[in-house]
Amino acid sequence: MPPNPRVLQAFRAMRDLGIPEEKTKPVLKKLLKVYDKNWELIEQENYRVLADAIFDSDESEACYSVAQQMKKPDDAEAAEKKKVEQAERMKAIEEETQIQEEPEKPLKRVRLRHQDSQASPSCINQDTNSSGSLLKVPKSEVNELPESQPELQSPAEIAITGPVLSTNPQPVSPMKRGRNNGKHADSPIMLRKPKDEPLTDEQLRVEVPLASIMPESLTNGDTSTENNMVKEHDPTKTMNLSNHIQETSNETNGLSAKLDIASSSSGEIKISLRCKSDKGNPKISFESEDSVLKTMEDICLKSYKFLDTNFSLKNLMKDMCECFLDLGSDHSREPPVNTDAIPPTDYLNTENDFEKTTENGFQENTHFIPDDIIDIAKGQESVIISLVNEVNTECPPSFHYIPRNAVFQDAYVNFSLVRITNENCCSTCFGNCLTSSTPCPCALQTGGEFAYTNEGTIKEDILDGCIKTNRDPQKCHVSYCEECPLEKSKNEGVLGTCKGHSDRSFIKECWLKCGCNKKCGNRVVQCGIRYELQVFMTPGGKGWGLRALEDLPKGAFVCEFVGEVLTCNELYNRVSQSSRKDEYAYPVFLDAEWGEEVEFKEDEALCLDATYYGNVARFINHRCFDANLVEIPVEVENPDRHYYHLALFTTREVKALEELTRDYGIDFDDNDDPIKAFECLCGSPFCRNIKVSRGSRKRKCAES
Numbered sequence: 252m253p254p255n256p257r258v259l260q261a262f263r264a265m266r267d268l269g270i271p272e273e274k275t276k277p278v279l280k281k282l283l284k285v286y287d288k289n290w291e292l293i294e295q296e297n298y299r300v301l302a303d304a305i306f307d308s309d310e311s312e313a314c315y316s317v318a319q320q321m322k323k324p325d326d327a328e329a330a331e332k333k334k335v336e337q338a339e340r341m342k343a344i345e346e347e348t349q350i351q352e353e354p355e356k357p358l359k360r361v362r363l364r365h366q367d368s369q370a371s372p373s374c375i376n377q378d379t380n381s382s383g384s385l386l387k388v389p390k391s392e393v394n395e396l397p398e399s400q401p402e403l404q405s406p407a408e409i410a411i412t413g414p415v416l417s418t419n420p421q422p423v424s425p426m427k428r429g430r431n432n433g434k435h436a437d438s439p440i441m442l443r444k445p446k447d448e449p450l451t452d453e454q455l456r457v458e459v460p461l462a463s464i465m466p467e468s469l470t471n472g473d474t475s476t477e478n479n480m481v482k483e484h485d486p487t488k489t490m491n492l493s494n495h496i497q498e499t500s501n502e503t504n505g506l507s508a509k510l511d512i513a514s515s516s517s518g519e520i521k522i523s524l525r526c527k528s529d530k531g532n533p534k535i536s537f538e539s540e541d542s543v544l545k546t547m548e549d550i551c552l553k554s555y556k557f558l559d560t561n562f563s564l565k566n567l568m569k570d571m572c573e574c575f576l577d578l579g580s581d582h583s584r585e586p587p588v589n590t591d592a593i594p595p596t597d598y599l600n601t602e603n604d605f606e607k608t609t610e611n612g613f614q615e616n617t618h619f620i621p622d623d624i625i626d627i628a629k630g631q632e633s634v635i636i637s638l639v640n641e642v643n644t645e646c647p648p649s650f651h652y653i654p655r656n657a658v659f660q661d662a663y664v665n666f667s668l669v670r671i672t673n674e675n676c677c678s679t680c681f682g683n684c685l686t687s688s689t690p691c692p693c694a695l696q697t698g699g700e701f702a703y704t705n706e707g708t709i710k711e712d713i714l715d716g717c718i719k720t721n722r723d724p725q726k727c728h729v730s731y732c733e734e735c736p737l738e739k740s741k742n743e744g745v746l747g748t749c750k751g752h753s754d755r756s757f758i759k760e761c762w763l764k765c766g767c768n769k770k771c772g773n774r775v776v777q778c779g780i781r782y783e784l785q786v787f788m789t790p791g792g793k794g795w796g797l798r799a800l801e802d803l804p805k806g807a808f809v810c811e812f813v814g815e816v817l818t819c820n821e822l823y824n825r826v827s828q829s830s831r832k833d834e835y836a837y838p839v840f841l842d843a844e845w846g847e848e849v850e851f852k853e854d855e856a857l858c859l860d861a862t863y864y865g866n867v868a869r870f871i872n873h874r875c876f877d878a879n880l881v882e883i884p885v886e887v888e889n890p891d892r893h894y895y896h897l898a899l900f901t902t903r904e905v906k907a908l909e910e911l912t913r914d915y916g917i918d919f920d921d922n923d924d925p926i927k928a929f930e931c932l933c934g935s936p937f938c939r940n941i942k943v944s945r946g947s948r949k950r951k952c953a954e955s
């Protein structure tokens with residue numbers, strides 16, 4: 252019989268994918284049988300079904316052999332027998348299904364993928380395990396994984412379910428992938444979705460029970476909340492099936508029902524109660540979700556001494572889902588490093604990240620240049636920080652991008668948790684502090700109210716107060732130090748008159764010792780940049796500048812000013828020895844509380860220098876008075892406020908592509924300052940650099 256051209260075509264298509272004929276043949280035969288010789292279904296999308304089936308059969312083969320190897324020797328004989336039986340079955344199918352041209356019958360597509368996924372759940376788990384993700388399945392569990400869909404072992408089970416994780420074999424371009432918040436993952440974790448079918452809750456649950464509490468642990472004397480929750484529940488209270496409950500299966504051994512209790516906001520993680528009445532056990536049915544929650548809340552209030560009578564178990568569970576999602580998907584929000592541990596920088600040995608020069612004259616980041624975009628943050632931020640020059644051929648300055656401050660050498664920055672007292676954190680809070688009707692202890696330190704709105708912008712009254720202080724410090728409260736560390740460092744130890752430090756309002760964000768979760772609305776600055784920013788060459792002679800690629804609302808957090816943490820002495824020594832005086836990336840002084848200090852230790856008078864190590868804020872140019880960004884001190888880790896974060900928020904709505912500016916607070920008349928002021932080209936009607944004549948400004952602009 253002449254070979255069927257459709258068969259040859261299928262072999263060819265698979266060969267193109269690197270799959271040999273001998274692998275394709277048995278699977279194709281099986282498929283033809285299952286699809287009742289409906290070739291069209293097999294040929295669709297360049298034989299995707301066929302390729303999938305081959306890969307799946309490879310997977311289950313691999314899993315089967317792993318499972319066989321792991322089995323005890325006693326089982327070996329039985330396993331071998333099973334293998335022979337399987338081979339015989341396969342042969343019978345092959346004989347039955349001859350590959351030849353036969354009339355095709357239109358048939359409903361069989362959900363092969365679903366069948367396969369049920370057949371080899373162990374493969375998925377092994378995959379997950381090998382990915383190195385946080386959600387590892389312990390080795391011992393892999394050994395014991397059932398070969399078919401896991402049956403519920405218990406009458407009652409609490410399961411947290413989530414999307415299936417698998418490794419992506421392809422390197423993922425940081426530009427293209429959904430950022431994992433700035434983290435370079437060696438083996439990126441991707442959500443594994445069926446190619447043509449939406450993920451249902453049920454599929455997710457079946458494929459990866461990420462965590463479950465089994466009945467054994469309910470009775471082993473464990474005193475965790477979950478366990479007692481079940482133990483202490485009044486057994487006389489029966490639960491009837493309600494609308495919220497899904498009947499999951501009518502298994503031979505009993506009826507299984509599932510009640511979803513809570514989920515993360517976008518539904519990736521769920522907490523559900525599963526209930527199965529075994530043979531011989533009384534039928535368990537749910538009364539209502541509300542009554543379960545209410546009973547549990549009473550138990551929590553009475554037995555666990557929860558203090559807040561408005562406490563909601565549902566919110567707690569929701570937070571648990573969010574927390575689970577956080578820990579499972581976000582590795583970048585690890586607690587800030589103790590910056591003391593960062594070794595001092597070695598400028599003689601600084602690797603130039605912009606060494607390669609591209610055709611268009613730009614120097615490229617040598618670590619990765621996906622497509623033709625340069626991400627100056629090298630994937631360390633949760634958004635891309637691109638760079639463009641449409642004005643001239645100048646290259647970006649050489650510096651190291653760091654997303655968080657790092658101590659240079661002498662600065663004393665102590666992040667120890669023990670220094671954070673109960674007044675400095677909200678340890679009894681949970682969930683999102685912003686949803687509470689009363690301000691948490693952290694908010695009490697921000698003038699008694701939460702600084703942020705639910706949208707993550709700063710509240711208007713707080714923002715306006717900060718703008719006022721920044722624009723006109725003399726009109727606000729200014730403190731003068733007796734021994735100004737700034738003047739002392741500037742004048743090489745000789746005391747100069749303090750020029751005054753304006754008393755600025757702080758925002759206190761929740762942090763590690765707080766009870767709230769990482770997504771609490773009172774954590775904005777510590778979560779990093781969220782808007783897409785771009786470094787661009789300004790047309791007005793100011794060099795590089797920064798802009799956003801999207802409209803920004805008023806009060807939006809743009810970025811933090813990040814740099815090396817230096818003592819004032821270190822800064823002035825550095826400046827005096829530098830050959831780059833005129834191209835200095837203006838430092839900022841962390842002087843918000845200096846006026847309050849009676850005695851100052853040298854290592855406590857700090858500033859941030861972004862000249863060599865810094866983040867995107869080092870590109871923000873100066874504008875006198877009416878800049879569209881304002882700097883606000885934010886306390887995160889350090890209660891003593893010698894060290895704090897300097898966050899930049901928009902003072903008004905800012906349109907996409909509008910240059911972002913801040914007021915450096917330069918005194919253009921101070922000729923004694925070792926950091927020489929530039930000729931200001933800010934263009935503000937309130938420009939303080941009055942000595943720069945209009946003619947000189949125009950000339951500078953024309954030259955650029």
Ligand SMILES: C[S@@+](CC[C@H](N)C(=O)[O-])C[C@H]1O[C@@H](n2cnc3c(N)ncnc32)[C@H](O)[C@@H]1O
Pocket residue numbers: 648792793794795796833834835836837869870871872873874929930931932933
């Ligand atoms: C922090 S850097 C800002 C980024 C800088 N434009 C660059 O190209 O890297 C500060 C330097 O930018 C320039 N600059 C900033 N604001 C300016 C302004 N209003 N007028 C003129 N030059 C300005 C000065 O050279 C200043 O020393």
